[in-house]
Amino acid sequence: MRILISADMEGATGVTWPADVEPGTEQWQRFRRMFTGDVNACVRGLCQGGATEVLVNEAHDTQRNLLLEDLDGRAAMLTGKHKPLSMMQGVNSGVDGVVFLGYHTAAGTQGVLSHTYLGNSITGVWLDGVLASEGRLNAAMAAEHGVPVLLVTGDDLTCADAADYAPGARQAAVKECVSRYSAICLPPQRTAELIEREAAAAMAGAGRVPGTPGPHRIEVEFDAAHLASAAAIVPTVEQVCLLRVGFDAVSMTEAMKAFKVVTAIAAGAVEKVYG
Numbered sequence: 010m011r012i013l014i015s016a017d018m019e020g021a022t023g024v025t026w027p028a029d030v031e032p033g034t035e036q037w038q039r040f041r042r043m044f045t046g047d048v049n050a051c052v053r054g055l056c057q058g059g060a061t062e063v064l065v066n067e068a069h070d071t072q073r074n075l076l077l078e079d080l081d082g083r084a085a086m087l088t089g090k091h092k093p094l095s096m097m098q099g100v101n102s103g104v105d106g107v108v109f110l111g112y113h114t115a116a117g118t119q120g121v122l123s124h125t126y127l128g129n130s131i132t133g134v135w136l137d138g139v140l141a142s143e144g145r146l147n148a149a150m151a152a153e154h155g156v157p158v159l160l161v162t163g164d165d166l167t168c169a170d171a172a173d174y175a176p177g178a179r180q181a182a183v184k185e186c187v188s189r190y191s192a193i194c195l196p197p198q199r200t201a202e203l204i205e206r207e208a209a210a211a212m213a214g215a216g217r218v219p220g221t222p223g224p225h226r227i228e229v230e231f232d233a234a235h236l237a238s239a240a241a242i243v244p245t246v247e248q249v250c251l252l253r254v255g256f257d258a259v260s261m262t263e264a265m266k267a268f269k270v271v272t273a274i275a276a277g278a279v280e281k282v283y284g
């Protein structure tokens with residue numbers, strides 16, 4: 010039983026503030042230890058539940074946040090940027106389940122540090138007409154490969170989101186959202202117990218099933234008109250209105266590749282102050 014953990018940081022234990030997850034800051038140095046603690050609790054639980062191999066794919070910012078020297082010896086870590094499948098790299102390597110650890114809610118919704126890929130410039134992403142978090146997008150990619158989502162960790166609203174896009178997954182809420190920048194947080198000892206217990210139970214759902222490839226449409230809305238114009242130069246991407254682009258793809262994997270290009274081009278067009 011091989012399990013993939015896609016590890017984002019905004020939904021990690023204690024995180025409520027941009028500096029907590031911005032590489033290089035003092036607070037980030039502190040929170041990356043708690044982030045690593047969440048991952049280790051998950052690895053312990055998965056192994057208790059029958060996992061024989063765990064791959065941790067770093068999915069936050071520079072994708073160099075977790076402390077390899079403190080990682081549970083039963084896991085291996087995929088670290089660093091520029092991976093073809095991004096947050097979901099490894100989902101196509103024959104894994105029997107995936108965990109979304111440290112996830113967060115979508116741009117345009119309530120939740121601690123809610124956003125979708127870009128911090129602020131993207132105001133909403135729609136997958137086949139449904140407002141989509143990174144979790145919803147990644148769950149569609151997992152489904153295409155026949156890989157069940159076993160467990161989602163993050164704030165309580167992230168767990169509520171997961172209940173909708175992955176109803177079969179277990180959940181571990183490590184904090185209760187009060188606002189986008191505040192939450193009632195459980196200390197690491199308690200979140201570790203919670204994550205470990207839920208990860209062990211989640212292994213009951215492990216096991217690959219036939220994948221469900223099929224076409225998908227993604228629409229992306231920006232907070233400024235020039236970002237939509239910039240994104241619309243990508244082949245297959247059309248500007249559907251002043252602030253929005255959309256594209257159709259033959260599969261979720263192809264859709265996410267196009268989405269990655271759209272976000273990269275838009276990020277490159279963001280100017281300080283005016284956005």
Ligand SMILES: [Zn+2]
Binds near residue numbers: 018113126143
């Ligand atoms: Zn994220």
